[in-house]
Amino acid sequence: MPIPRRSSDVTPTAAAIQIHELSHWYGSGSMRRQVLQGVNLTVAAGEVVLLTGPSGCGKTTLLTLVGALRQVQQGSVQVLGQDLAGAGRRERQQLRRSIGMIFQGHNLLRCLSAEQNVQMGSDLLAYLSYRARRDQAREWLRAVGLGDELHKLPHDLSGGQKQRVAIARALAAQPKLLLADEPTAALDSKTGREVVELLRRLARDSGCAVLMVTHDPRILDIADRLVRMEDGRLQEAERPTLVTQA
Numbered sequence: 548m549p550i551p552r553r554s555s556d557v558t559p560t561a562a563a564i565q566i567h568e569l570s571h572w573y574g575s576g577s578m579r580r581q582v583l584q585g586v587n588l589t590v591a592a593g594e595v596v597l598l599t600g601p602s603g604c605g606k607t608t609l610l611t612l613v614g615a616l617r618q619v620q621q622g623s624v625q626v627l628g629q630d631l632a633g634a635g636r637r638e639r640q641q642l643r644r645s646i647g648m649i650f651q652g653h654n655l656l657r658c659l660s661a662e663q664n665v666q667m668g669s670d671l672l673a674y675l676s677y678r679a680r681r682d683q684a685r686e687w688l689r690a691v692g693l694g695d696e697l698h699k700l701p702h703d704l705s706g707g708q709k710q711r712v713a714i715a716r717a718l719a720a721q722p723k724l725l726l727a728d729e730p731t732a733a734l735d736s737k738t739g740r741e742v743v744e745l746l747r748r749l750a751r752d753s754g755c756a757v758l759m760v761t762h763d764p765r766i767l768d769i770a771d772r773l774v775r776m777e778d779g780r781l782q783e784a785e786r787p788t789l790v791t792q793a
Contacts, residue, residue: 563756564590569622600776615639647722668719687715
């Protein structure tokens, strides 16, 4: 499906994310533990960056800070031109309207159908009519292979189907920045590949920046850059050669 472009999109050369010397801690006193240490990262509009590394190294914490879900403790985090250091709750809520988030918990409303859950994303686009938002929700569900499941409630969907609904909901809001935490974890190889190709097309067609945490070696070749995290620190990683499976 064609991906519409917002007139307010940042230009392809602009930085969607600029992080400088970001550090973060959990706990207090003797239980205080540092999870991010002097992180520096820039992601341009239209760029797809994959973040890899062992479990517990700080990847999800970084996503939640970039997504304005946590307060910045130390360092500088600028997202879509807004400085999050010292940003208040209302400022962070407003910024999140321009960020699509895909997390492993799905976070679907149990009382709403797949179509209605996805339309929650489209409803952020106030310039569209109700019919246009509904039609767009259906188009995104078709794009992730759920065109025949529009009216099913979450409890009637498999884990992989719920994940695809969550992906469609994030994309329906036409975000300027997409943050994804293991979006292919519950998907088979074919569906996972189709989903990440869709995310890459979103980046190319609308200038949306994509920062994705993954352990899936099957999708690493879709990235413009690979970044590895180890013990709360970032380092650039070489882009692997795609291995074609027989």
